[in-house]
Amino acid sequence: MTPERLQWTPELVEQFWSGMSVTGLTQLSFSKQAGRSLVIAVEHLLTRQGSILDYGAGDGHLIRLLCERGYRAAAYEPSAGRSENLSKALQEYDGFLGVVGPSSTIDYDVVVMAEVIEHILEQELEWTLNRIAALTKLGGLLIMTTPNEEDLELGMSYCPVSNLLFHRWQHVRSFTAESLARLVSDFGFEEIVTHRVEFNDALYVPSDRQWGSGDDKVELPWHLRELKANRPTTVGAQNSLLYIGVRRD
Numbered sequence: 651m652t653p654e655r656l657q658w659t660p661e662l663v664e665q666f667w668s669g670m671s672v673t674g675l676t677q678l679s680f681s682k683q684a685g686r687s688l689v690i691a692v693e694h695l696l697t698r699q700g701s702i703l704d705y706g707a708g709d710g711h712l713i714r715l716l717c718e719r720g721y722r723a724a725a726y727e728p729s730a731g732r733s734e735n736l737s738k739a740l741q742e743y744d745g746f747l748g749v750v751g752p753s754s755t756i757d758y759d760v761v762v763m764a765e766v767i768e769h770i771l772e773q774e775l776e777w778t779l780n781r782i783a784a785l786t787k788l789g790g791l792l793i794m795t796t797p798n799e800e801d802l803e804l805g806m807s808y809c810p811v812s813n814l815l816f817h818r819w820q821h822v823r824s825f826t827a828e829s830l831a832r833l834v835s836d837f838g839f840e841e842i843v844t845h846r847v848e849f850n851d852a853l854y855v856p857s858d859r860q861w862g863s864g865d866d867k868v869e870l871p872w873h874l875r876e877l878k879a880n881r882p883t884t885v886g887a888q889n890s891l892l893y894i895g896v897r898r899d
Contacts, residue, residue, distance in 0.1 A: 653808055656816035658771055664728075666820055671709070671735070680765040680795070681712035684849035688764060689715050690858050691847070691892060692793050694878040696721055700759035701747060703785055706766035710740050717745040719860065724758070726750040726785075750785075757787045763794045767830070768821045779837040786897040792839050794893040798846055800824040830893050839895035845877060848886025 656662070670676065681688075689712075696702065698720050704712050707725035716723040717740075724747035725736050740746045750756065761782055770778050786792055800821065807818040825833075827844040835841065855862045857870055876883040880894065 651813060653813050653815045656814045658816075658820065658822060660771065660774065663769070663771065663820060676709050679708050679711065680849075681708060681715075684851070685712045685715045685764075686858075686861055687849040687851050687854040688712070688795065688892075689719060690854040690861075690874070691845075691849075691877050692762075692894070693719070695791055695793065695894065696760060698722070702760045702762060703750065703758040705761055705763050705782060705785070706769075707736060710736050712762065712764060713740055713746060714743060717743040721745055722747055724748055724750050724756075726754075728752075754785075757785055758790060759787055760791045760793060761786045763792070765795055765797075767794060767833075768796045768800070768823050768825070769819075771822060779834065783837045783839070783897060786839075788897055788899055790897050791842075792834065792893070792895045792897065794830065794834070794891075794895075795849070796825050796830065796891050796893075797821070798889055798891045799826055825891060827891055827893075830891055831895070834893070834895055838897055838899075840898050842894045842896055843880045843882055844894070845883045845885070845892040846888040847873075847877075847883065847890050847892050848888060849890055850886055853886055 676682070700722070702716060702721055702723040703726060704723055705726045707713060707727045710725060713723045713725055722745045725740065726749070727736055736749050763782065782792065802817060802821055802824055805817045805819060805821060806815050808815055827846060831841040831844055854874065857863060857868045857874065859866050873883055873885045
């Protein structure tokens with residue numbers, strides 16, 4: 651019997667992520683696995699006086715890391731199951747600005763979408779990107795990560811009970827550096843740079859003063875120097891895109 655493909659709906663997406671939130675699979679989340687690498691890669695764009703929104707905050711691991719570095723960050727998480735846990739889980743962290751609701755009118759100096767855009771359903775894409783633009787101050791930054799040219803077929807899982815194929819991480823779209831920049835440009839963002847990188851702590855953490863060597867005299871590797879200069883950079887396996895854009899009027 652030929653498997654059918656699962657047709658994702660907003661209700662199924664909510665059920666999927668609420669269910670995932672109570673399993674050990676949360677240990678495999680992007681921010682849990684690669685959050686330190688991401689923070690180090692973009693830290694030159696952040697200020698401790700500014701405000702950051704983690705859009706699609708999951709279990710809050712990226713916010714924990716940002717607060718640990720002295721930054722001020724808020725969380726938005728569309729999954730009700732995860733969102734309910736964020737306030738309690740993060741309330742003890744200095745710099746945590748709270749959980750943002752869907753009707754919030756606050757805007758931020760930096761909005762981070764780490765491994766989010768590939769999950770958004772077609773019928774919700776325009777609304778989401780308009781919402782991202784509204785949450786980003788004029789002149790503020792959008793930082794996005796997503797898999798680089800992902801072959802969605804290789805991420806499929808099969809359920810023998812329902813005879814359905816579905817992406818194991820609920821990915822519904824794949825991007826190149828060019829297609830990602832083109833998409834968000836339609837919503838008021840001008841690309842500064844898009845890097846093709848591998849988020850692997852071994853490539854970022856050893857030379858870091860706080861999480862790594864602790865020595866501020868350690869010379870940064872070339873790829874970190876290029877990242878901090880906002881020059882298009884390739885790092886490691888290049889399996890992730892790191893997009894940085896500015897919101898224009």
